[in-house]
Amino acid sequence: MQAELIDIRNHMANYPPFDEMPEELLDRVVGTIEVEYFRAGTRILEFGKANHWLYYIRSGAVEIYRRSGELYNRIGEGEMFGQFGLLMHQKVRFPAKALEDTLIYRFPEEIFRLLFENDDNFADFVEVEDNSRLRSALSRREKSNELMTSRVTRLITREPVSAPCTVRLQEAARIMTDQGVSALLLMEENKGHNDLKGIITDRDLRTRALSEALPSETPISDIMSEDLITIRDNAFIFEAMLTMLHNNVHHLPVMDKHEVRGVIALSDIVKYESQSSLYLVSNIYHQQDVRGLQKISRDVRDSFVRMVNEDANSHMIGSAMAGIGRSFTQRLLELGEEKLGPPPVPYCFMALGSMARDEQLVVTDQDNAMILDDSFNPKEHDEYFLALAKFVSDGLAECGYTYCTGDIMATNQKWRQPLNVWKGYFTDWIENPKAEALLNSNIFFDLDGIYGKTDFAEDLKTLVAEKASNSQRFLTMMARNSLNRTPPIGFFRSFVLEEDGQQRKSFNLKRRGTAPLSDLIRVHALACGSRAQNSFERLRAIGNTKLLLDDDLGNLRDALEFIAIVRIRHQAIAIEEGRDPDNNVRPEDLSPFERSHLKDAFQVVSNAQKFLRFRYNAGVGRNVQ
Amino acid sequence: MSSKAAVVSTQTPDWSERFGALAGEALHPLLKEYYEAGCIAPDTPISDVPMVAMDFETTGLNPDQHSIVSVGLVPFTLKGIQLGAGRHWVVRPRLPLHQTSIEIHGITHADIAKAPDLEDILDPMFEMLRGRIPVVHYRSIERGFLDVALRWRLGEGIEFPVLDTMAIEAHLHPNRRPTRWQQFRGQKPVSIRLADSRTRYGLPHYAAHNALIDAIATAELLQAQIYHHFGPEAPVQDLWL
Secondary structure, eight states: OOGGGHHHHHHHTTSTTGGGSOHHHHHHHHHTOEEEEEOTTOEEEOTTSBOOEEEEEEESEEEEEOTTSOEEEEEETTOEEOHHHHHTTTBOSSOEEESSSEEEEEEEHHHHHHHHHHOHHHHHIIIIITTHHHHHHHHHHHHHHHHHHSBGGGGOOSOOOEEETTOBHHHHHHHHHHHTOSEEEEEEEETTEEEEEEEEEHHHIIIIIITTTOOTTSBGGGTSBOSOOOEETTOBHHHHHHHHHHHTOSEEEEEETTEEEEEEEHHHHHHHOTTSHHHHHHHHTTOOSHHHHHHHTTHHHHHHHHHHHTTOOHHHHHHHHHHHHHHHHHHHHHHHHHHHOSOSSOEEEEEETTTTTTOOOSSOBOOEEEEEOTTOOHHHHHHHHHHHHHHHHHHHHHTTOBOOTTOOSTTSGGGEEEHHHHHHHHHHHHHSOOHHHHHHHGGGGSEEEEEEOTHHHHHHHHHHHHHHTTOHHHHHHHHHHHTSSOOSBOTTSOBOOEEOTTSOEEEETIIIIIHHHHHHHHHHHHHTTOOOOSHHHHHHHHHHHTSSOHHHHHHHHHHHHHHHHHHHHHHHHHHHTTSOOOSEEOGGGSOHHHHHHHHHHHHHHHHHHHHHHHHTTOOSSOSOO | OOOOOOOOOTTOOOHHHHHHHHHHHOOSHHHHHHHHTOOOOTTOBGGGOOEEEEEEEESSSOTTTOOEEEEEEEEEETTEEEGGGOEEEEOOOSSOOOHHHHHHHOOOHHHHHHOOOHHHHHHHHHHHHTTSEEEESSHHHHHHHHHHHHHHHHSSOOOOOOEEHHHHHHHHOTTOSOOHHHHHTTOOOOOOSHHHHHHHTTOOOOSOOOHHHHHHHHHHHHHHHIIIIIOTTSBGGGTOO
16 A cells, blocks of 8 residues: 555544454455445446445445345445445345446455455455344345245135034044044034034143043033134235234134134244244243243343344234233243142233333333232132232243233232222222222223123223223323423434433433333324224224324334334344343444434324323323323 | 536647657657657547546645655546556655645655655656556646656656546636625635545545545546546547647
8 A cells, every 4th residue: 555545544444343443454345445426326237246345435425225125224424334245245235326426446355255265354244234134134035025025814724623512522633533633613504505613622631621521522612712813814924923822723724715724833833933032932832931931031032032033023023022022921820820729719910101002122121910800809809819929020030021020910919809990990090090990000091901801801891991081181181291302403403311220321212212102192092982902903993084194194104113113223232242231222322323313203102292281281280100 | 517618728749649750759768759659539439538646745836946756646437537646756856845845745754765766767657657548637737847857857848648637627607706796695715625525525524635545536536526526428538728
C-alpha cells in the first residue's frame, strides 16, 4: 500500500472487523480496493448474477433485499455486503441497491478468501456477527419455509381410520392395533351422514381405560374426547403446529368442510422438523418428575433462538413459547394430580398475561390462577388445591418461570376461588371501576383456561365480552391506565433513554414498546366485545367492528410486529452470546435500519395513544402517578 | 438530472487524429512512444474508456515561475478505481519551495532534498499515461506544468486530452456567482473546488491532502458526474478538452 492511502486505511480501521486487523494485513487489503460510485437508486448487485467482490460502504447507504424482493436490511458507512454470494457459489444471494449516492470500496474474492482463512476475527464477523440471522436464515430458511408454505394435507399419508362411536373399548383397541394407528376417529350417523363425533388415542387408552381398569365392554363413547379441535385442509403446517401447541393435543383431524380427510399427529410434524419447539413439547409430556422437567427446560432458550434464526415472526414465536409454557404447566398439573390424587371438585387452571395472549418470550414470570367448581367447600377442599397450586408454582419456578412479584398466582388464596366468586371479581372490576384496583387487575383481562374444566375460563371470557363494552367508565379507566407508559420517543424523533441496572443509557422495549401497545389494543378489544386474547387476533376483531380505520390497524399490526421482533432478536443475541436476555436496548445495539424503523413504530404507538385518549375520554390527568 | 450536455467547445481537437500527427512530429522517444500508443476513438462510450486520474502538487500556480512537488496517478474506468495501482512521487522542484505551499502539501524541505528529479520518474509516469485519458480537476495546472516541465527536461512540450472535473462543474453551474439581488436573498455562490464539488454528489471528505488522494478524489468525482449527468453511454468526445 502507498503511504498516501493511509486516509483510506484509517477509515476502514474504524469499523469492525477491520478495527482488529493487523496493520500489514489491512495494508494489503487496501492495496486491492477498487472504488466505484453508485448513484442513488442504482442496482449494485442483481440476484443470481455472478459476483466476485466483497463490498464495503465508504459513504452513502445501501438497501439489501431478499430474493423475494422484500427489503432485508439497510446498511451504511463502514458496513459490508456481498459476502453471502462469496461464501456460496459466487452468485448473488441478496440483491443490493444504492439508497443514497454511495461510494463503494470493493475487494476481490481472493482477498476475501485470504482474510477468511487467515483472520479468525474477520471470518467470525462475516459468518456470525453481522449476519448470523442472514446466514442461518439462508441455511435454514428452506426448512422453516416448508413449515410455513406447505399445507397440512402433505402430512396425510393414509385414509382416516374410523369406527362408529357405538363400538366397545376392546373393539376400538383391536382396530387401532390392526390398522397400526395411534388415534381412532369415532363417527356418529346423522341423517345418513357420518359425522365426526370424537377421537380416542393410545394415550387415552392408557390413561383413561387401562389405568382405571375399565371393563373391555365399556362403550368407547364413555372415554372418547369430544368437541374436537380440528384443522382445515388448506391450513399450513405451522398453523397445525400452533394449534397443537395451543390446545395441547397430539392429533388433529384434517377437515374438508364436514368430511374428515385424515388425521395428523404431533409425531408427523416432529419428523418433518425435528428441531422444532414441538419436539420440546412432546418431550415435556414424557417427563416423569419435576427434575426431568427442570432438565429439559434448559432447551427452551435454544428452541427460542432457533425460531428466531429460522426467521419466524413474532406471532409464531410468541405462540410457540406460550405453548411450551402451557405444556410445562399442564404436565406439572398431571404430575401433581398423580401425587395428590384426583381433584375433589372440578377446577380450571388459568393462564394470565402474556401466556394467555400467546405472546410469551424467554424472560417471563408465572401469572396464573385457579377457578374452582361452585361446589367448592374451602374447609374440605382447599388444602388439596393449595397443595396442587404450590406444586405447580414451585415446579414452574424450577423450570425458569420465576414467581410473580405481584403474587398473581394460584397459590394466593384470592386467586384460587370458585367460579361465582370470579364472576363477582370481574363484575365488580367492570361495573365499579377504580383506577388503582384496575391497574393491578389489568392482567386478568388476558386470560385463558389451560387445564381441567376450561369451560370455566370461557364463561369468564363471555362475561367480560358482554359487560365491558357497556361500561364507559370502565373503558375510560382502562384507557387512562394504558396511557401511563409512553413510547420512548422525543419531540424530534430522538430516543428517550433511561438508565438501566448497569447505568447504561437504554430504553425498555417491553415497558415502553410492546406493553403499551398490547394495553391499548386490549382496551379497543374490550370496547368491541371481542373474546380474542392475542393482540394480533384482537386487532382483527377490532377491524371487524370498524372501530379503527384499516390503515391504523395495519400500522398497529406492523408496529407491534416490528417492536416485538426487535425485542425477540435482542434477546436471542444475548442468549447466543451467553448473556442473560433482557428488554433493555441501547440505540447503538441497533442497526441504522432498526433504529429508523423503531422510531416509526414508536410514533405509531404515540399516535394510537392520542387517539385512545380522545376516544375514551381519558384525557383528564393520569390515574396513578 | 440526467440532462445530456456537451461540455466541449469547438476548438477541441479530435485527439485521436491529433495523436497521429504528434507521433510523427515528436523527437524524444518517450513522447513518440506516448503518441504512438494512440488515443481512443472520439465516439467511444465513456464506460469503455481507460482513464488515469492525475494530480500535481506545485509550489504555486504559474508553470513558468513555479514547480511540481509531487505527482499522484491512479488508473481507473467508470466501473472501478484501482487503488493498488495508484502511484505517488515526491519530486525535487527546480525552483525554491514557496513557504505557503509547504503547509498545504505537508511536504517539507527534508522530503524534497531526498527526492528524485521529475526526469527520473518519467518512465513509470508515462507507463501509466499511455493509452489512458488523463482526468484532472482544473486542467491548467496538470497540462501547463507537465508541458513546461518536459520542455525544460526533454526539449519539447506535450499535448494531451483531459477530462476536467472542474470544467464539468463550471459547465453545470454557469451562474455560480449570485447577483447582488440574489445575494441579498441569501443565495450563496457555488464553489467548484474539488472538495465542494464532491459534497454535491455525496462523496466523502478526505482529511489528508496529497497528490494521490486528490487524484483518487478526482476519479471518484468523475464517476459521480458521469452517472448523474451524462450516463455511461456518452461518447468521450462530448467531455474531453
